[in-house]
Amino acid sequence: MNRLNIENLKNFQHYLHEFQKSSRRATKNSNIKITFDKKYGKQIRIDDVKIAIDHWNPAADLIFFSHPHMDHIPNIPKKSLKQIKDRVLKRPLFICSKISKEIAELRTRKKFSFPGSMWLLGNNLNLKSSVDYKGLTLSLIENGHTYGSCSLFIEGSERIFYTSDFTGNDKFLNTPFTALRGLKPLECEHLITECTYGLPKYIFPSFPELSMNINQNIQNNLLLNIPTIILAYSYGKSQTILNSLNPSFNILLEKSIAKIVKKLEALDLSFNSWQPYGKYNKNQLMKLRDYVLIIPPYEMFKEPYKTLIADGANVIYLSGKTFSSDARERFPADHYYPYSDHCDYNQLIDFVQNTNPEHIYLEHGNMSAFYYALNKLDITPNSEI
Ligand SMILES: [Zn+2]
Numbered sequence: 001m002n003r004l005n006i007e008n009l010k011n012f013q014h015y016l017h018e019f020q021k022s023s024r025r026a027t028k029n030s031n032i033k034i035t036f037d038k039k040y041g042k043q044i045r046i047d048d049v050k051i052a053i054d055h056w057n058p059a060a061d062l063i064f065f066s067h068p069h070m071d072h073i074p075n076i077p078k079k080s081l082k083q084i085k086d087r088v089l090k091r092p093l094f095i096c097s098k099i100s101k102e103i104a105e106l107r108t109r110k111k112f113s114f115p116g117s118m119w120l121l122g123n124n125l126n127l128k129s130s131v132d133y134k135g136l137t138l139s140l141i142e143n144g145h146t147y148g149s150c151s152l153f154i155e156g157s158e159r160i161f162y163t164s165d166f167t168g169n170d171k172f173l174n175t176p177f178t179a180l181r182g183l184k185p186l187e188c189e190h191l192i193t194e195c196t197y198g199l200p201k202y203i204f205p206s207f208p209e210l211s212m213n214i215n216q217n218i219q220n221n222l223l224l225n226i227p228t229i230i231l232a233y234s235y236g237k238s239q240t241i242l243n244s245l246n247p248s249f250n251i252l253l254e255k256s257i258a259k260i261v262k263k264l265e266a267l268d269l270s271f272n273s274w275q276p277y278g279k280y281n282k283n284q285l286m287k288l289r290d291y292v293l294i295i296p297p298y299e300m301f302k303e304p305y306k307t308l309i310a311d312g313a314n315v316i317y318l319s320g321k322t323f324s325s326d327a328r329e330r331f332p333a334d335h336y337y338p339y340s341d342h343c344d345y346n347q348l349i350d351f352v353q354n355t356n357p358e359h360i361y362l363e364h365g366n367m368s369a370f371y372y373a374l375n376k377l378d379i380t381p382n383s384e385i
Pocket residue numbers: 067069145165
């Protein structure tokens with residue numbers, strides 16, 4: 001089963017379609033090549049500089065790392081790390097935020113660690129940072145997907161914008177140490193964007209509306225002496241939902257989530273007050289019945305959470321995939337809220353329109369359907385797949 005999944009993932013990642021706006025008679029700039037390599041993932045070559053994207057590549061001049069979700073963390077083989085140390089391989093230059101670096105190291109239990117020399121940009125105190133490299137200007141731009149998550153904007157003979165996973169939504173802007181800024185469109189010639197939710201059925205409610213509904217749901221249950229368990233992905237949704245909960249709730253975090261939040265607090269981000277689940281045991285909690293516990297979805301089938309759910313806790317599942325009956329069947333819950341740190345369909349369309357690119361490269365989701373939608377809206381007239 002596992003092998004099959006890995007194979008599927010590989011095939012899936014192999015798609016990186018380029019759509020060209022033929023109506024503008026965009027001239028092919030031979031200084032720019034955006035490709036997908038089976039072994040080393042996405043690469044951008046511009047003006048003789050080779051940039052690897054969210055992937056280790058020993059031949060790259062620069063390695064851009066957008067955010068610490070597992071499929072984006074560059075996995076540097078031990079052998080290569082040794083070769084770098086022995087100076088057999090040149091030391092690669094990384095571009096990423098400090099938060100992404102720290103969380104990647106934490107999540108991979110130090111199996112992944114950056115070799116010494118690197119640029120760290122775009123941490124929370126330095127919202128838009130750039131470096132110049134061989135005639136290019138490379139900027140990291142916050143994109144709201146997770147804390148520390150960034151898109152890459154390259155200015156050389158042309159402008160290339162790699163969004164990685166992103167959302168246009170801002171969150172918590174009134175509180176400087178929790179603010180998450182969504183990605184704003186920048187005009188470019190080449191846009192490489194995800195289209196995870198690039199189908200018209202994917203329209204998400206606004207974050208304030210979502211938070212209000214969830215808090216109301218939890219409050220109603222607490223009044224009936226029913227605690228709540230929230231199923232949310234451990235890096236990303238868990239942190240945003242933690243900060244949107246009513247601070248008077250008794251908030252508990254599952255171990256892996258607690259570890260990440262603790263690390264982010266050490267990096268000067270601030271969160272609602274919380275306690276690690278480990279402070280309690282399930283018998284205490286079954287008596288207390290006043291908690292709001294955040295766990296990653298798969299944990300619901302494991303102890304002690306299984307027992308707490310069987311004991312009658314109210315289960316809320318937060319996911320962009322709550323539209324699919326598959327996801328609902330996989331994670332049975334009392335309430336499903338469509339929530340994602342990716343763009344919904346309308347945001348994606350707006351974003352592409354406002355970046356006004358000559359070349360569009362799509363990844364993730366149903367690329368052909370999204371391309372078709374762009375085409376229909378006359379964003380890429382007469383394009384070819
Ligand atoms: Zn992601």
